[in-house]
Amino acid sequence: MRPRHRHLLFLVAGAGVLGYLVWGMLDLSPFGRYPGPYGDIVNAVAFSERHVLNVVTAVIFDYRGFDTLGEEFILFACVTGVSLLLRHEGDEQGDRCSPKPRRESSLEQAIAPHASEASRSCAALYCGLILVFGVYIVLTGHLSVGGGFQGGVILASAWLLVLVAFGSPALHRFARKYAVEWFESAGAGAYVLIGLASLLFGQNFLTNILPLGEPGQLLSSGTILLINCGVGIEVSSGFILLLCEFGKPLQHQKPVR
Amino acid sequence: MNSFNTLQLVVFGLVGLAGTAVVLTRNPKRQIFVAGVYGLFQTVLFYLLHSPDVALSELAVTTVGLPILVLLTLARLEKVK
Numbered sequence: 001m002r003p004r005h006r007h008l009l010f011l012v013a014g015a016g017v018l019g020y021l022v023w024g025m026l027d028l029s030p031f032g033r034y035p036g037p038y039g040d041i042v043n044a045v046a047f048s049e050r051h052v053l054n055v056v057t058a059v060i061f062d063y064r065g066f067d068t069l070g071e072e073f074i075l076f077a078c079v080t081g082v083s084l085l086l087r088h089e090g091d092e093q094g095d096r097c098s099p100k101p102r103r104e105s106s107l108e109q110a111i112a113p114h115a116s117e118a119s120r121s122c123a124a125l126y127c128g129l130i131l132v133f134g135v136y137i138v139l140t141g142h143l144s145v146g147g148g149f150q151g152g153v154i155l156a157s158a159w160l161l162v163l164v165a166f167g168s169p170a171l172h173r174f175a176r177k178y179a180v181e182w183f184e185s186a187g188a189g190a191y192v193l194i195g196l197a198s199l200l201f202g203q204n205f206l207t208n209i210l211p212l213g214e215p216g217q218l219l220s221s222g223t224i225l226l227i228n229c230g231v232g233i234e235v236s237s238g239f240i241l242l243l244c245e246f247g248k249p250l251q252h253q254k255p256v257r
Numbered sequence: 258m259n260s261f262n263t264l265q266l267v268v269f270g271l272v273g274l275a276g277t278a279v280v281l282t283r284n285p286k287r288q289i290f291v292a293g294v295y296g297l298f299q300t301v302l303f304y305l306l307h308s309p310d311v312a313l314s315e316l317a318v319t320t321v322g323l324p325i326l327v328l329l330t331l332a333r334l335e336k337v338k
Contacts (some may be wrong), residue, residue: 031260031261032260054310056310057310137313145309145310145312145313146310146313147310149314149317150310150313150314150316150317153317153318153321153322154317154321156321157321160321160325239321239322239325242325242326243325243329246325246326246329246330246332246333247329
């Protein structure tokens with residue numbers, strides 16, 4: 001097929017897709033209008049039922065907690081898949097984390113070739129601030145904007161700074177891979193265990209069984225806070241594991257099959 | 258909130274422009290930074306549309322998650338070649 005014909009074909013197909021899109025959008029409800037009942041109901045009952053100040057968090061980690069469990073395990077499966085794909089054969093024979101020093105320089109050159117003293121000092125300074133901010137975002141998901149997913153990514157960005165400023169050997173010293181793997185599994189498992197715990201009390205899976213506490217206090221909202229912590233640990237260690245895997249020195253210098 | 262206000266319209270336009278810029282940037286290393294700017298505009302847009310939770314997620318993904326993966330993958334690919 002000649003390029004000109006291909007363009008013609010694209011124009012016809014593109015016009016068709018555009019027509020369908022416009023047709024579909026004409027039937028949407030107007031901007032800012034919410035026709036469904038659920039949002040209004042949740043807005044009305046979430047505060048008194050769950051003692052949360054952020055209704056979004058109540059929906060994500062309580063009313064729709066089962067969906068979020070699936071989402072968390074999507075991330076878990078992705079990280080596992082990346083680890084499997086980037087696995088080297090050397091890793092299986094006891095070399096769990098620390099790469100061999102003589103082969104370290106190659107990828108470090110590609111990732112952090114010329115990190116200056118100034119950027120290294122700034123990275124070291126910001127690491128602490130980012131960790132504190134990430135913990136704050138994880139812990140206050142039920143009070144304000146935030147939660148385990150966002151806070152977990154923010155926490156992991158501290159390790160990203162270590163990788164960018166100090167290179168992969170420093171990252172591997174700063175985050176032992178087997179420990180990170182344990183944390184990731186524990187975070188993912190915690191969600192399921194919290195859900196199963198409610199079965200012991202004769203409730204449905206993921207029912208909020210803990211005391212709800214005083215609204216607006218840090219220790220409130222029952223299992224929502226606990227699940228947030230678990231998700232924060234899972235997401236941050238998942239991302240750190242990705243950093244470890246991607247930042248790992250290439251041990252076999254042959255093309256990926 | 259039954260119609261756009263001016264600020265929302267402006268940021269909507271900026272999101273469209275930035276999205277086009279992402280597609281028109283061909284070098285992946287530059288593209289990831291343009292994509293970051295695109296994500297920042299989206300963050301502002303979500304915030305203006307009264308969904309700060311989504312804005313924070315978008316901010317975390319677009320400034321940390323996506324660049325990490327793309328840049329580290331590019332770094333690996335350059336080493337493998």
